[in-house]
Amino acid sequence: MPDSDVPDPAATAASASATPAQDPLALESQVCFALSAAARAMVAVYRPVLEPLRLTHPQYLVMLALWQHGDLSMTSIAALVHLDPGTVTPLVKRLESTGYVTRRRDADDARVMLVSLTAEGAALRSVAEGIPAQVVARTGLTLDELADVRRSVTRVVEAGRDAGVL
Template sequence: MATTTSPALTGNPLELERQVCFALSVASRTVLSVYRPLLEPMGLTHPQYLVMLALWQHAPMPVKDVGALLQLDSGTLSPLLKRLEAQGLVTRPRNPQDERALTVSLTPRGQALREQAERIPEQVVARLGMEVAELEDLHRALTRVIEAAVAGR
């Protein structure tokens, strides 16, 4: 019979099922796949949805701040914001006080989209069928590992 001691101290340290990074990748992709059918009617991808969340809270804001908030660089954000602009959800004129910076603002259409988005969180929780308390625990655990990873990279 195989050993059944604490998994941290025994067996293959490279076992796929034990890797937190594997669970993180799969969890991220799988949870996003729950959002996809809900976001599709709004014409948003999940990263675009996160940017819109940031804007609904803080617009108008510079691209730099969006990047800091979402931990994304301009290589990702520039084309993403262009696509939101092409959809008529945001504008991004240059800041007259600093011609390097773009000020990302919501169009009326972008503002209006918020109402449809209001229902997303509850729908996701319903589809997951998990307790809100358990999701809050997960959120706290993720926040901890994000802090640890930012400090350790």
């Protein structure tokens, strides 16, 4: 006897193209679902590219911030990578244990923890310069398509910031 709570995959597939137009709560019509799925897919694209560098995707974001800006406070890193400071602390500690960064207290304000690249972390930048091309190749999208996605998603982030939710 079929379970009436479980949707029939054949029926769901057959009506998938019509469902979003008819049902504003259809999963396929939700921007949040598309963005969430896209984020997971993109992290999956990066994972095998970053593994040889001993980096996770969030650690890579921290390294990008440091390569671009130099020494940063933990608070600045959190703001730049759009993560909670409590999430950044363990990321930076793992980067420190890998030998890519060091942490130290600011001489002028001991409450501020500064993060700096080590020589090894700075040298990793030249290897990481090949990552964007690998990502383009792995996605199968063109540079223009990826730039369009980045612009659209950036507008979503800015709208959230303007609305006071970020």
